[in-house]
């Protein structure tokens with residue numbers, strides 16, 4: 401048994417995870433061409449200094465040509481100024497490219513993540529999703545940083561080879577051989593560093609995931625002194641990360657040093673072979689010096705390639721990871737027809753749902769028929785793990801059922817977009833999640849753009865208004881990371897207000913009174929009763945204050961409906977006083993061993 405693909409648009413079906421990059425780069429083609437032309441001029445201008453040196457050695461020094469020297473100096477000064485302007489322009493273009501890439505991929509990734517079905521988001525650790533945003537940085541830095549410059553410079557090494565052939569023809573073969581050796585070295589280093597970087601990334605991600613969990617649960621870590629238990633685990637992961645980092649560093653150093661040695665050897669060979677040709681009168685002194693200078697322009701980019709290859713490996717992985725994400729199926733985002741606010745009748749029809757989707761796994765939810773209607777509160781009860789929260793998520797359309805349907809006003813949930821459903825259904829989760837913003841903003845997140853009046857009404861209904869106005873900054877109070885400056889009860893009430901802000905037709909609450917005091921619970925009961933007159937209000941609760949106010953009750957047991965109907969019928973049966981256990985007869989006292997008996 402496997403879950404069907406989530407609702408909404410299917411993946412594009414393209415197997416190539418780099419297609420998105422081509423799409424991204426295609427509008428930048430004109431900029432790329434401009435970059436290449438600029439690089440062509442920058443590289444041509446780079447020939448000026450070696451040619452200047454050659455002329456000075458061969459024409460000025462040999463023939464005391466002061467006038468020639470002055471002319472050459474003026475020429476080279478103009479060339480260097482032009483070179484500076486070109487490089488500045490190239491730098492600006494690069495910044496523009498970086499900005500566009502940041503905006504394009506960053507926004508695309510943010511939107512994509514928000515459109516991914518919840519089950520997909522839940523199946524990968526938080527570290528994976530965080531990594532994707534670092535991948536955007538990697539792609540930006542590669543396409544707009546030193547690596548991109550290196551790539552635009554690389555084709556021009558052939559110009560330098562050509563010029564070397566023209567001015568130092570006898571040396572050309574030495575250059576071709578050393579050039580080939582550099583290419584092999586760069587390719588090999590790329591392979592080794594790529595493998596090593598991949599292994600290091602996996603180990604580091606493992607270590608970072610542990611740190612993230614520790615930071616998220618820092619209160620508990622302190623209270624339970626979990627650091628002692630977690631230290632060996634962290635040490636093991638940290639040791640793994642260090643070991644891989646050292647290995648990668650050693651490989652990278654090895655190749656960089658080999659590249660350096662190869663450069664020196666090439667210089668020695670060019671000078672030695674050049675000296676032989678000078679003695680033989682086949683080469684001038686100036687030409688040898690110019691060739692030596694040009695060799696730096698030739699080997700420089702390839703030597704950089706040896707070091708930059710690791711970056712390419714990370715770039716390729718980042719592109720693949722982002723491509724895989726962009727290919728994933730999405731929640732439905734488009735609606736063909738604008739609908740009115742629903743009446744709020746929810747119906748579950750033959751719904752089977754299981755996490756993980758293993759063939760033989762017992763269903764987490766297996767319900768033949770269940771209705772939720774406005775006009776009175778409905779409570780869902782059941783033991784821990786019986787599937788109450790999962791049922792609420794199915795009712796919200798957050799999980800697509802494996803089989804069967806969830807209907808909203810007789811329409812299959814699957815046809816509605818996430819934004820439509822979120823506008824119609826208010827949800828108070830078991831674990832309150834607030835953001836580091838003002839109280840006003842946190843309530844308004846439930847209905848973006850809602851009026852101040854709607855916020856005030858929601859806060860009143862959630863019983864949190866007087867607590868808010870008691871604070872010195874009132875609704876402008878910033879609540880700290882995840883609402884850390886508020887008490888658990890205040891957080892829960894603000895979460896309830898957030899769910900009410902959009903005046904939803906359906907309200908689903910998961911243990912909403914777990915952190916409330918008695919008075920707050922009674923206030924909440926009154927507010928829910930009032931709302932349930934015109935809305936469908938479903939509350940997962942075992943509270944002795946909320947339950948008596950419910951019209952209907954659904955009892956879940958291992959994902960199945962164990963009982964459902966009027967609360968007046970079911971609750972008394974459920975909470976009927978159990979017969980007092982009959983005390984077990986006291987065991988007969990063991991006979992005292994006879995004095996002198998054998999043990």
Ligand SMILES: Nc1ncnc2c1ncn2[C@@H]1O[C@H](COP(=O)(O)OP(=O)(O)OP(=O)(O)O)[C@@H](O)[C@H]1O
Pocket residue numbers: 522755756764782783784785786787788789790791830
């Ligand atoms: N994201 C998940 N991935 C895999 N299994 C899950 C996931 N969430 C819940 N489960 C499993 O599904 C079952 C039902 O969980 P659910 O949270 O719906 O129960 P519940 O009745 O709300 O429990 P509680 O009263 O403790 O809140 C449990 O066995 C749980 O282990």
